[in-house]
Amino acid sequence: MSISIAHLGPTGTNTETAALAYARWLEQHKGENCLLCPHPSIAQSLYSVANGETQQAVVPVENSTEGSVTMTLDSLWQLDRLQIQQELVLPICHVLLSRGTSLKGIKTVYSHPQALAQCQRWLEANLPSVVLIPTNSTTEALHEINLAPTSAAIAAPRASKLYHLPILANNINDYPDNCTRFWVLGLTPNIVQGERISVGFSVPENVPGALVKPLQVFAKRGINLSRIESRPTKRSLGEYVFFVDLEVKSEPNSIEEALIELRTHTEVLKVFGSYQVLFLQQKDIDQL
Amino acid sequence: MSISIAHLGPTGTNTETAALAYARWLEQHKGENCLLCPHPSIAQSLYSVANGETQQAVVPVENSTEGSVTMTLDSLWQLDRLQIQQELVLPICHVLLSRGTSLKGIKTVYSHPQALAQCQRWLEANLPSVVLIPTNSTTEALHEINLAPTSAAIAAPRASKLYHLPILANNINDYPDNCTRFWVLGLTPNIVQGERISVGFSVPENVPGALVKPLQVFAKRGINLSRIESRPTKRSLGEYVFFVDLEVKSEPNSIEEALIELRTHTEVLKVFGSYQVLFLQQKDIDQL
CATH class of the missing domain: 3.40.190.10 (Periplasmic binding protein-like II)
Structure with missing residues (x-):
C-alpha cells in the first residue's frame, strides 16, 4: 500500500517539489510507494492528516529570506496531534x-x-x-x-x-542562497533518533526574565537553539507562544533532562518531535 | 505648515484610520495640522519618509491575532535611519x-x-x-x-x-480582542521620554546561550521585555536579527546601562527609539 502525502497545489509548487523529492527518497531508502495529494492551502494539508484523510503532509516552515511560515506554526500549535517525521531543506530558485x-x-x-x-x-x-x-x-x-x-x-x-x-x-530571487525548510508531519511520533527537536511553549507570566529561564535550561547544558520564533496566543496583545528548534549534539539524556526541567518554567509545553534533516541539492530537483 | 504623513491606502484602510486618529490627536494636543498621503504599500510609505518626500509614516507593526508585520520590521532594519515617534494601538473590527x-x-x-x-x-x-x-x-x-x-x-x-x-x-474577526499596534516613524529621534524602547540586534555567533546573554542584560536589571521577535538576516538559513521591545518602568539610567552592556553581547545593535503608547478607543474611531 502506498503512503498518501498532502501538499500545497496545484502541481508545480515548491512544496510539491519537496514532497516529490521526499517520495523518491522513501522509495529508494525504505522501498515505500507514495501517492501525492494536492490541497488548496497549507492549513487544509495539515487538517487532512489530523482527520486521517492522508497519512502525511509536507508543509513549508521557514524560508531563509522571508522567515517563518506562520500558518504552519499556528496550525501545528492548534492541532496538537501532529508529529514531525523529517525535515527537508530545498534550494528555491524563482x-x-x-x-x-x-x-x-x-x-x-x-x-x-x-x-x-x-x-x-x-x-x-x-x-x-x-x-x-x-x-x-x-x-x-x-x-x-x-x-x-x-x-x-x-x-x-x-x-x-x-x-x-x-x-x-531566470534566477530572479534577491538572495542567491534562498532556501526553504519543509516538515513532513504525521500522527505517530518518529521512532528514529533525530538530530533536531522542535518544541513550542507558553510562559506562565509576563515578568522580567520569564523567557530567560526556559532559555537557560538549554544554555547551561550546552544545547544550541538553531531557531526561536514567537507567535501571538491570539487571546490578547502581548501574550506569546514560543517555538524553539534544538540541535541534538549532546547526550540524549541531557536533552531529556532539559525537557523535564523546561516543563517547570513553562505554562504549556508541546514537543513536536525529534527528526533528521535531509538537504536536497539542485541536481536532485532537476531529475524530478 | 502641515505635517505630511504617509500610510497604506487607498482610503478606508485600518492604517489610514490609525493615521487619522493620530492626526486628530496632534491637532488637539500640539496644535499641528496634518496632510495624509496614501501609498500603495507599507514599504513605499517607509521609503517616502527615508527619502524626505513625507515627514512621517504610520505603519502596522503587530496584530494580536496574526503577529508581526514582517515587511515593517525588515524595512526598518534595512533603512537604518527611521526613528519611532509614537505607538498607536487600534481595536480592529472586520x-x-x-x-x-x-x-x-x-x-x-x-x-x-x-x-x-x-x-x-x-x-x-x-x-x-x-x-x-x-x-x-x-x-x-x-x-x-x-x-x-x-x-x-x-x-x-x-x-x-x-x-x-x-x-x-458584522464583527467577523475570530477573536473579539483583535487589535493592531502601529508605529509613527520619522527621521529625527523622539525627544519625549518614552514608556517603551524598541531595539534590533544580531548576535556574534550561533553558539549555545548566544541569545541568553543579551536577554540576561535586561532580566538582571528587572527590565521586562514586552516582545521578542526573530527575523532572518536573509544571508543564510539559521542567521537571525532579533527585535525586542522593552518596558521603561525602572530608572532611565538602568536602561541606558543595559543598552551599553547589550552592545558587548551583540554584533550589530540598532535603537529604533523611545516612545509613548496611545491606546485608541472604538469611540475615537467612530468619530473619524
Whole structure:
C-alpha cells in the first residue's frame, strides 16, 4: 500500500517539489510507494492528516529570506496531534514565466506572497510599475497568464515545463542562497533518533526574565537553539507562544533532562518531535 | 505648515484610520495640522519618509491575532535611519461588505492577507466554499466588488460609509480582542521620554546561550521585555536579527546601562527609539 502525502497545489509548487523529492527518497531508502495529494492551502494539508484523510503532509516552515511560515506554526500549535517525521531543506530558485517576449510589455505579475517578497528588489529594479497580484500558490494563476502576453508569474523552473510556459527571466530571487525548510508531519511520533527537536511553549507570566529561564535550561547544558520564533496566543496583545528548534549534539539524556526541567518554567509545553534533516541539492530537483 | 504623513491606502484602510486618529490627536494636543498621503504599500510609505518626500509614516507593526508585520520590521532594519515617534494601538473590527443580499450567493471574498487570516474560522464556518483573493490592502478591491453581487470584501466599518457598500455581516474577526499596534516613524529621534524602547540586534555567533546573554542584560536589571521577535538576516538559513521591545518602568539610567552592556553581547545593535503608547478607543474611531 502506498503512503498518501498532502501538499500545497496545484502541481508545480515548491512544496510539491519537496514532497516529490521526499517520495523518491522513501522509495529508494525504505522501498515505500507514495501517492501525492494536492490541497488548496497549507492549513487544509495539515487538517487532512489530523482527520486521517492522508497519512502525511509536507508543509513549508521557514524560508531563509522571508522567515517563518506562520500558518504552519499556528496550525501545528492548534492541532496538537501532529508529529514531525523529517525535515527537508530545498534550494528555491524563482523564474519569471510569461507568453510575452520582453519585460517592457509586462503589466501584471502574479505569485504567492512569499515568492513576491523573495523577489521584491528584482521587481523594483526591473518592473517598477507593474501591478503585483498575490495568489494562494505560485502555480495558481498559471492557466490565466497563459492567455495574456502582458501577464507574468513568479514560479519554480519546474512549472515552466509542466505548464508549457516560457521563462522570460531566470534566477530572479534577491538572495542567491534562498532556501526553504519543509516538515513532513504525521500522527505517530518518529521512532528514529533525530538530530533536531522542535518544541513550542507558553510562559506562565509576563515578568522580567520569564523567557530567560526556559532559555537557560538549554544554555547551561550546552544545547544550541538553531531557531526561536514567537507567535501571538491570539487571546490578547502581548501574550506569546514560543517555538524553539534544538540541535541534538549532546547526550540524549541531557536533552531529556532539559525537557523535564523546561516543563517547570513553562505554562504549556508541546514537543513536536525529534527528526533528521535531509538537504536536497539542485541536481536532485532537476531529475524530478 | 502641515505635517505630511504617509500610510497604506487607498482610503478606508485600518492604517489610514490609525493615521487619522493620530492626526486628530496632534491637532488637539500640539496644535499641528496634518496632510495624509496614501501609498500603495507599507514599504513605499517607509521609503517616502527615508527619502524626505513625507515627514512621517504610520505603519502596522503587530496584530494580536496574526503577529508581526514582517515587511515593517525588515524595512526598518534595512533603512537604518527611521526613528519611532509614537505607538498607536487600534481595536480592529472586520465586516463583510457586499452588494449581495445573502451569504449564500457569495462566491468570492477579497481582502488583505492579514484580514483574511484574522477571519479564517468565520470564513470556514460561514462561507466554506468561496474563493479567497488576497489583495494589497483591505480597500483595494472595493471598486471591483461594487459591480458584482456575488463578490464580497473584508474591510473596516469605515470603508462601508466611504465606498457606499452595505455590511452583509458584522464583527467577523475570530477573536473579539483583535487589535493592531502601529508605529509613527520619522527621521529625527523622539525627544519625549518614552514608556517603551524598541531595539534590533544580531548576535556574534550561533553558539549555545548566544541569545541568553543579551536577554540576561535586561532580566538582571528587572527590565521586562514586552516582545521578542526573530527575523532572518536573509544571508543564510539559521542567521537571525532579533527585535525586542522593552518596558521603561525602572530608572532611565538602568536602561541606558543595559543598552551599553547589550552592545558587548551583540554584533550589530540598532535603537529604533523611545516612545509613548496611545491606546485608541472604538469611540475615537467612530468619530473619524
